[in-house]
Amino acid sequence: MRSNPLFLLGLGLAACMVLYMTVGVSGGWSFVLPFRAGKLAGLLLVAVAISTATVLFQTVSGNRILTPSIMGFDALYGLILTALVFFLGAQTAVRLPPVALFALNTTGLMAGAVLLFGTLIAQTRTDLLRMILTGIIFATLFRALTLFWQRMIDPNEFQIIQVASYARFNRIETDLLPLAALLSFAALAVVWRKRRQWDVLALGHDAATNLGLRVRQQTILALLLVAALVSVSTALVGPVAFLGLLVVSLARLCDGSETHARLLPIAALISAITLIGGQLVMEHALSLSTPLSVVVDLLGGLLFFFLLLKGRSR
Amino acid sequence: MILIRNLSHTIAGKPILHDISLDVPRSGITALIGPNGAGKSTLLSLMARLMPRQQGQITLDGHDISTHDTAALARTLAILPQIQDAAPRLSVADLVAFGRYPHSRGRLTVEDHQIIDRALDAFHLTDLRNRALETLSGGQRQNALLAMIFAQGTDYLLLDEPLNNLDIAAARGLMAQLRRLANDQGRTIVIVLHDINYALAYADHLVVMAKGGIAATGTPSEVVTEDLIHRIYGTDAAIITHQDRRIVDVGP
Numbered sequence: 001m002r003s004n005p006l007f008l009l010g011l012g013l014a015a016c017m018v019l020y021m022t023v024g025v026s027g028g029w030s031f032v033l034p035f036r037a038g039k040l041a042g043l044l045l046v047a048v049a050i051s052t053a054t055v056l057f058q059t060v061s062g063n064r065i066l067t068p069s070i071m072g073f074d075a076l077y078g079l080i081l082t083a084l085v086f087f088l089g090a091q092t093a094v095r096l097p098p099v100a101l102f103a104l105n106t107t108g109l110m111a112g113a114v115l116l117f118g119t120l121i122a123q124t125r126t127d128l129l130r131m132i133l134t135g136i137i138f139a140t141l142f143r144a145l146t147l148f149w150q151r152m153i154d155p156n157e158f159q160i161i162q163v164a165s166y167a168r169f170n171r172i173e174t175d176l177l178p179l180a181a182l183l184s185f186a187a188l189a190v191v192w193r194k195r196r197q198w199d200v201l202a203l204g205h206d207a208a209t210n211l212g213l214r215v216r217q218q219t220i221l222a223l224l225l226v227a228a229l230v231s232v233s234t235a236l237v238g239p240v241a242f243l244g245l246l247v248v249s250l251a252r253l254c255d256g257s258e259t260h261a262r263l264l265p266i267a268a269l270i271s272a273i274t275l276i277g278g279q280l281v282m283e284h285a286l287s288l289s290t291p292l293s294v295v296v297d298l299l300g301g302l303l304f305f306f307l308l309l310k311g312r313s314r
Numbered sequence: 315m316i317l318i319r320n321l322s323h324t325i326a327g328k329p330i331l332h333d334i335s336l337d338v339p340r341s342g343i344t345a346l347i348g349p350n351g352a353g354k355s356t357l358l359s360l361m362a363r364l365m366p367r368q369q370g371q372i373t374l375d376g377h378d379i380s381t382h383d384t385a386a387l388a389r390t391l392a393i394l395p396q397i398q399d400a401a402p403r404l405s406v407a408d409l410v411a412f413g414r415y416p417h418s419r420g421r422l423t424v425e426d427h428q429i430i431d432r433a434l435d436a437f438h439l440t441d442l443r444n445r446a447l448e449t450l451s452g453g454q455r456q457n458a459l460l461a462m463i464f465a466q467g468t469d470y471l472l473l474d475e476p477l478n479n480l481d482i483a484a485a486r487g488l489m490a491q492l493r494r495l496a497n498d499q500g501r502t503i504v505i506v507l508h509d510i511n512y513a514l515a516y517a518d519h520l521v522v523m524a525k526g527g528i529a530a531t532g533t534p535s536e537v538v539t540e541d542l543i544h545r546i547y548g549t550d551a552a553i554i555t556h557q558d559r560r561i562v563d564v565g566p
Contacts, residue, residue, distance in 0.1 A: 196420030200412060206364050207395035210463070212388025212416045258403055 009269035051271035053229035054244030067244040072139030074239030080108040106231035113227035242300020247271040321370030345513040348523035362393035388416035392463040393472040413465030433465040452479040
């Protein structure tokens with residue numbers, strides 16, 4: 001039964017969603033339902049964006065350990081936001097509607113991703129160690145530059161950036177939800193439509209060229225899609241370091257076939273269950289004593305070490 | 315017909331190919347031989363647009379390969395590729411099915427399935443079709459890749475040292491298969507060979523490369539002489555004749 005994992009995971013997700021909407025409701029349903037529905041939609045969007053971005057990034061970079069956040073995509077988002085506040089001034093940045101700020105930030109991230117990672121992937125695809133080192137250097141550089149800039153700006157202005165630099169699943173930026181949803185639906189539609197082509201791209205540069213793919217062009221397209229999806233998740237909840245690695249590795253364990261037509265939905269379902277189920281447990285069982293991102297990053301970080309030590313790039 | 319004109323190529327400042335002009339005739343087996351570092355693989359990669367062309371021109375049936383639609387090119391020309399280590403866990407049949415991608419974009423038709431089955435059969439992989447690639451030996455994996463480009467069904471096949479990893483039976487089987495493709499279906503096969511004896515026995519045309527240039531071209535019997543081997547490889551090997559066949563004696 002090849003459809004089994006999808007069906008079971010779908011059932012699991014449905015259960016999580018119903019529980020998330022209904023557990024512990026005291027007082028007016030008319031307030032609670034729309035309030036929780038907004039958060040639920042945000043969590044779903046973030047979950048799918050992160051898992052899809054991770055699958056796609058692993059396909060074009062040709063390994064199974066690296067994720068956009070390990071390579072510093074989230075850090076670059078923070079850096080661009082800081083640069084925007086620095087150059088525009090906080091007054092202007094605040095007066096800009098959040099949607100415009102998000103649009104500017106996303107455009108910046110897409111350009112940066114292609115410039116920085118486009119050439120890197122073309123040159124070092126086969127060299128995992130060099131990719132990891134470059135990723136660590138990029139991420140550290142982006143964070144250091146962000147910190148440096150934040151020191152130079154007014155503490156009040158700093159507030160704006162700080163809000164955006166921490167993962168927070170409790171307070172999702174629901175203002176951005178419509179635009180973020182639009183952008184991620186567009187990106188996800190392109191990813192899904194080209195799912196067979198990603199399978200070919202995963203074979204490597206030479207094999208994909210032989211089968212008639214414009215590898216460089218498609219790699220850049222994939223990086224643009226990854227950047228758009230990372231923008232959505234970072235804008236809604238802030239950077240989440242290891243969620244992508246955790247859920248995509250689980251998805252690969254779950255299904256042997258690894259074609260994108262199966263890997264993408266399975267990873268998305270696992271990701272959504274992790275976020276919504278995790279948030280449910282955090283909010284109600286642990287009464288928010290620990291942020292979900294800490295738990296996810298702890299588990300994901302351990303998995304990252306395990307994969308590295310096991311030398312499992314494949 | 316593949317026409318190469320004034321092709322030069324440098325990698326990291328080192329000249330690999332120098333002003334090469336070559337005609338690869340339509341249909342038949344053309345073997346590229348020459349010492350290590352002569353530029354054979356680079357030439358083949360350039361012909362298959364795996365690397366961007368720096369100087370010169372390569373045309374295939376009149377189309378410049380660097381400007382021709384690459385998806386259309388994949389239906390006329392195939393090269394035996396290397397598969398990267400981190401490639402997904404694929405079964406043999408999955409890999410061979412990729413050979414049909416240029417034709418059906420991943421939506422396999424009944425005809426595609428027949429072609430895939432025939433390719434698996436031709437390379438004795440039918441029993442292994444559901445095995446994961448990573449569990450196969452080097453030779454079996456090589457066969458799976460060969461079956462993939464066989465299923466691609468192109469008029470032109472470029473093979474870079476396909477006999478590596480193959481035992482003598484598999485190597486002879488492959489060469490005989492290529493012979494049939496050339497004779498029965500008029501396909502054009504360009505193959506890099508290290509063993510001159512295979513080139514002597516199976517090739518229609520021989521291209522000898524040395525130091526990034528073409529040292530000699532012609533039919534195997536006219537090209538391969540003791541003098542040429544001495545000149546190109548810098549070693550003295552005798553050529554003996556056995557039942558009308560010329561054989562390079564590699565004994566001490």
